[in-house]
Amino acid sequence: MKTDNKFSMTVLSRSTNESFIRSVVATFAAQLDPTVEEISDIKTAVSEAVTNCIVHAYKDSIGKIYITCEISNNLLTVKIRDKGVGIENITKAMEPLYTTAGDERAGLGFAVMQSFMDGIKVRSKLGSGTTVVLRKNISVRYGTARE
Amino acid sequence: MSVEISVKGEVLTARLAGEIDHHTAVGLRKEIDTAIDLNLPSLLVLDFEKVNFMDSSGIGLVMGRYKKISRTKGEVYVCGMSQNIFKVMKLSGLESIVKLDKKIV
Numbered sequence A: 001m002k003t004d005n006k007f008s009m010t011v012l013s014r015s016t017n018e019s020f021i022r023s024v025v026a027t028f029a030a031q032l033d034p035t036v037e038e039i040s041d042i043k044t045a046v047s048e049a050v051t052n053c054i055v056h057a058y059k060d061s062i063g064k065i066y067i068t069c070e071i072s073n074n075l076l077t078v079k080i081r082d083k084g085v086g087i088e089n090i091t092k093a094m095e096p097l098y099t100t101a102g103d104e105r106a107g108l109g110f111a112v113m114q115s116f117m118d119g120i121k122v123r124s125k126l127g128s129g130t131t132v133v134l135r136k137n138i139s140v141r142y143g144t145a146r147e
Numbered sequence B: 001m002s003v004e005i006s007v008k009g010e011v012l013t014a015r016l017a018g019e020i021d022h023h024t025a026v027g028l029r030k031e032i033d034t035a036i037d038l039n040l041p042s043l044l045v046l047d048f049e050k051v052n053f054m055d056s057s058g059i060g061l062v063m064g065r066y067k068k069i070s071r072t073k074g075e076v077y078v079c080g081m082s083q084n085i086f087k088v089m090k091l092s093g094l095e096s097i098v099k100l101d102k103k104i105v
């Protein structure tokens, strides 16, 4: 499939960047003319993936988060990668309410990503990091011109 | 992100405003918990009317306050949620333990 547009960026795992990254992705996605709900879904899912890099992958350190965002036809693909601690058991980690972070985390980040996006893929290796790929089909609305 | 806290009798109301994520939740939690410890309310109202973004950190915030206040038999009421915030909140199953209401009080 041909890529229509793409950007990549590397950001430090500081919590102030959570809002920065989801806003950048939402702004990029805006060229697909998404609905308000689609934009909100994308922002929420991206926020989950980025927060996981900050809270879990680089728990006691500051590391780099690698973001790649692609548009192809009406499909948005967002890749969020870290070189942090990795996930031992991905299936278990993706179960709703599963968390390794104690009382203030709900363990619902992956559940949000799954239900708000049209596709999620997680790859991880203990000690070397995690990649989350999120996909969303943006509805083509009647009467809106798209190049 | 900000929170405006008011107390009326046994009811403590926290009016949240802005975006709730992991970065902002820490400060909100501290402010609300300080007010809970000081006033020991029987009802905590969390007003989301002015919240325009929330991820699962917001669920953690509500769940955490529920756990805290239920130790002293208090209850939690969440209101003023926009459709987008309600969508996140619903996913949590919080409906079974706290009262969720889209209406504004």
Ligand SMILES: Nc1ncnc2c1ncn2[C@@H]1O[C@H](COP(=O)(O)OP(=O)(O)OP(=O)(O)O)[C@@H](O)[C@H]1O
Residues within 6 Å of the ligand: A048, A052, A053, A055, A056, A057, A058, A082, A084, A085, A086, A087, A093, A094, A098, A099, A100, A101, A104, A105, A106, A107, A108, A109, A110, A111, A130, B056, B057, B060
């Ligand atoms: N990038 C990552 N690196 C290492 N571990 C991760 C990463 N992402 C998720 N995890 C692991 O998967 C678990 C589940 O993640 P999920 O986002 O669903 O819940 P949470 O982050 O614990 O809580 P919440 O997202 O509700 O605040 C985490 O507790 C953590 O153990």
Ligand SMILES: [Mg+2]
Residues within 6 Å of the ligand: A048, A051, A052, A108, A109, A110, B056
């Ligand atoms: Mg998470």
